[in-house]
Amino acid sequence: MVPIYYREHPKSTFRHPTFIIYLYNVKKIIFSLLVVATACVQPPEPPPGTIPKDKMIAILVDIHIAEAKVGSMGLHSVDSMQVLYKSMKEDVFRKHRVDSTAYNKSYNFYLENTKYLDEIYAAVVDSLSLKENLVKTE
Numbered sequence: 001m002v003p004i005y006y007r008e009h010p011k012s013t014f015r016h017p018t019f020i021i022y023l024y025n026v027k028k029i030i031f032s033l034l035v036v037a038t039a040c041v042q043p044p045e046p047p048p049g050t051i052p053k054d055k056m057i058a059i060l061v062d063i064h065i066a067e068a069k070v071g072s073m074g075l076h077s078v079d080s081m082q083v084l085y086k087s088m089k090e091d092v093f094r095k096h097r098v099d100s101t102a103y104n105k106s107y108n109f110y111l112e113n114t115k116y117l118d119e120i121y122a123a124v125v126d127s128l129s130l131k132e133n134l135v136k137t138e
Helices: 004-008 017-039 055-074 078-093 100-112 114-137
Strands: none
Touching: 055 078, 055 100, 055 114, 078 100, 100 114
């Protein structure tokens, strides 16, 4: 099979097969270096005022439960669902004594630092699975 370079650019000076292989290898090397460079970087420490990971996990578990409750209520109006979800989310914030600004700031920090977010959501999924199993056994 003829590479696309030959069909699209028949007069190109860079169509020699060894040059194409060279470019392919250079791309692989650059990609590998970028992966290694980003993997070695330690995530930054959370700034002051960021909600701690354990509290963020509890908040996210409650928010996902509230979201599931709203989704299972069978409301036909999207507006009604959004109003109810917003109200339930505010109840979660009151329960955990957190305001929405601190939550959004913390969530954005964790979102930008995926190592933290992966750890948080692994715990959230485990907690939700445990709660689901407890409900099923009752």
